[in-house]
Amino acid sequence: MESSVQNSKLVDHLFRNQAGKMIAALTRVFGIHNLQLAEDVVQEAFLKATQSWTYHQIPDNPSAWLMQVAKNRAVDILRRNQQARQYSKEISYKLQHEAENIIEQLFHDSEISDSQLRLIFACCHPQLKPEEQIAFTLKTVSGFGTKEIARAFLTNEEAIQKRIYRAKQHIKENDIQLEIPVGKDLVKRLETVHAVMYLLFNEGYNSSKSDELIRHDLCSEAIRLCKLLSEHKAGKDPATYALLSLMCFHAARFESRMDENNAIVLLAEQDRSLWDTELIRMGNYYLNLSSAGNTVTIYHVESAIAATHCNAITFIETDWNLILKLYELLMQMKPSPLIELNRCVVLAELGAVDQAVDRILSISNIEKLLKTEYLYNAVLGDLYLRMNKTEEGTDLLLQAYALTSSKAEKELITKKIQKANLSRS
Amino acid sequence: MKDFMFIFRNSTEAPQPSPEEMQANMQQWMGWIEKLKSQGKYVAGEPLLPEGKIVKGAKALITDGPFAESKELVGGFFIVKAETLEEATEMAKDCPDLPTNGSVEVREVMKID
Numbered sequence: 001m002e003s004s005v006q007n008s009k010l011v012d013h014l015f016r017n018q019a020g021k022m023i024a025a026l027t028r029v030f031g032i033h034n035l036q037l038a039e040d041v042v043q044e045a046f047l048k049a050t051q052s053w054t055y056h057q058i059p060d061n062p063s064a065w066l067m068q069v070a071k072n073r074a075v076d077i078l079r080r081n082q083q084a085r086q087y088s089k090e091i092s093y094k095l096q097h098e099a100e101n102i103i104e105q106l107f108h109d110s111e112i113s114d115s116q117l118r119l120i121f122a123c124c125h126p127q128l129k130p131e132e133q134i135a136f137t138l139k140t141v142s143g144f145g146t147k148e149i150a151r152a153f154l155t156n157e158e159a160i161q162k163r164i165y166r167a168k169q170h171i172k173e174n175d176i177q178l179e180i181p182v183g184k185d186l187v188k189r190l191e192t193v194h195a196v197m198y199l200l201f202n203e204g205y206n207s208s209k210s211d212e213l214i215r216h217d218l219c220s221e222a223i224r225l226c227k228l229l230s231e232h233k234a235g236k237d238p239a240t241y242a243l244l245s246l247m248c249f250h251a252a253r254f255e256s257r258m259d260e261n262n263a264i265v266l267l268a269e270q271d272r273s274l275w276d277t278e279l280i281r282m283g284n285y286y287l288n289l290s291s292a293g294n295t296v297t298i299y300h301v302e303s304a305i306a307a308t309h310c311n312a313i314t315f316i317e318t319d320w321n322l323i324l325k326l327y328e329l330l331m332q333m334k335p336s337p338l339i340e341l342n343r344c345v346v347l348a349e350l351g352a353v354d355q356a357v358d359r360i361l362s363i364s365n366i367e368k369l370l371k372t373e374y375l376y377n378a379v380l381g382d383l384y385l386r387m388n389k390t391e392e393g394t395d396l397l398l399q400a401y402a403l404t405s406s407k408a409e410k411e412l413i414t415k416k417i418q419k420a421n422l423s424r425s
Numbered sequence: 426m427k428d429f430m431f432i433f434r435n436s437t438e439a440p441q442p443s444p445e446e447m448q449a450n451m452q453q454w455m456g457w458i459e460k461l462k463s464q465g466k467y468v469a470g471e472p473l474l475p476e477g478k479i480v481k482g483a484k485a486l487i488t489d490g491p492f493a494e495s496k497e498l499v500g501g502f503f504i505v506k507a508e509t510l511e512e513a514t515e516m517a518k519d520c521p522d523l524p525t526n527g528s529v530e531v532r533e534v535m536k537i538d
Binding site for chain 2: 010013014015016018019042043046047049050051052053054055143144145146147148
């Protein structure tokens with residue numbers, strides 16, 4: 001069929017990915033304070049594409065076609081503004097000519113990746129709040145709609161619009177420029193960019209609340225952005241590689257974490273043949289690149305943990321001793337109750353279940369955590385069951401059940417309780 | 426077989442779609458045209474630009490589009506083949522813009538023998 005041939009010319013997310021590129025080039029032309037104008041030009045280009053491609057045919061290079069439309073429109077707008085200024089014909093012509101040359105350059109591929117990086121740095125500006133950075137990045141760099149962002153973060157569209165509005169205002173009021181920082185500034189600013197990408201990925205990977213489709217989208221978008229960063233001379237530092245490898249290792253296990261009924265499959269029971277070997281290969285590749293230099297970031301350590309899991313052929317063959325050491329290192333770098341909890345799980349895997357329970361109970365603020373966070377109850381309950389303290393374990397699991405809003409988590413907890421009480425009776 | 430015209434109107438009040446939604450919508454339209462073509466029912470179609478003019482009355486008064494006061498904008502048309510108005514109307518139900526408050530006006534092209 002003619003149209004299926006047509007449709008096959010369109011890659012998934014073409015518009016979304018192209019939106020980010022066009023915005024990047026257009027904000028270089030108009031300035032980021034004119035972001036709205038750039039967004040209007042992009043919208044117009046898509047409208048033109050949908051009409052022309054639907055009724056006639058898709059061009060051989062759809063992304064180049066879109067870029068061309070955006071570029072022509074940028075030149076048009078410039079011309080119109082230029083005419084409104086009162087110069088002699090000679091001066092006007094020269095200014096216009098010069099400006100058109102610059103626009104031409106800005107729409108070159110190599111310059112576009114540079115512009116995308118500038119845009120990422122602006123969207124992840126350290127003066128913005130994390131939730132604003134994420135929403136603004138997804139909207140501007142990644143081409144997500146506010147509805148899609150709201151769905152991913154389980155909030156309403158107005159909340160997302162507000163975050164984006166605040167970010168835009170902040171950029172205008174503080175005259176934040178589209179630039180790639182240099183020297184010490186670059187290192188600091190990259191840290192913020194990494195943090196935003198890490199949050200973005202984790203939101204997709206860990207939130208069991210939003211639907212699978214949008215979660216996949218967030219994870220692959222985080223990987224895409226991180227890859228973009230790693231391919232640019234200003235972004236390719238060991239921390240970027242470590243973060244990218246971490247994302248690859250986690251994403252490799254995506255398919256095996258849920259069964260066909262959307263029930264959670266625990267690491268021990270995951271079908272390792274479902275793990276994406278290509279992503280594991282990429283993870284190893286980037287982890288290797290990340291070892292250049294002397295810096296060890298939390299991404300390095302987390303990635304090393306994920307690598308140890310991914311490279312273990314079976315669950316029993318997992319190198320728990322190495323993982324324990326890595327968690328200890330992580331505890332020194334970024335002490336947190338959650339990391340301590342994870343470390344205790346590893347201790348239990350190594351047979352020290354009693355010690356693991358003692359350590360969890362001595363986490364500071366554990367009483368409060370047990371009242372608010374289901375995970376602590378779930379892990380502790382599980383460990384009690386292993387010690388054959390069925391009653392205590394069941395109590396804790398029931399509390400975990402009450403604290404989580406995730407259907408999949410609730411089902412997993414129910415299964416555990418049933419299993420434990422069945423074997424007792 | 427008779428010729429029918431589908432006149433597509435879009436709601437101007439619909440929220441701005443995201444790039445992803447625009448691409449999905451476009452691919453649905455392509456799929457629809459493909460289906461009609463494979464059934465030998467598609468004759469022609471063209472999209473319309475949103476800008477335009479209206480010329481009205483004995484004095485040929487000209488006003489500018491886009492027609493800001495109207496809640497709907499004609500976005501394009503098809504000419505299709507069908508046996509009856511009922512069949513054509515049934516075909517129009519596949520229009521991808523219906524969920525976003527779009528509408529299809531189905532009209533038989535008058536043939537003068």
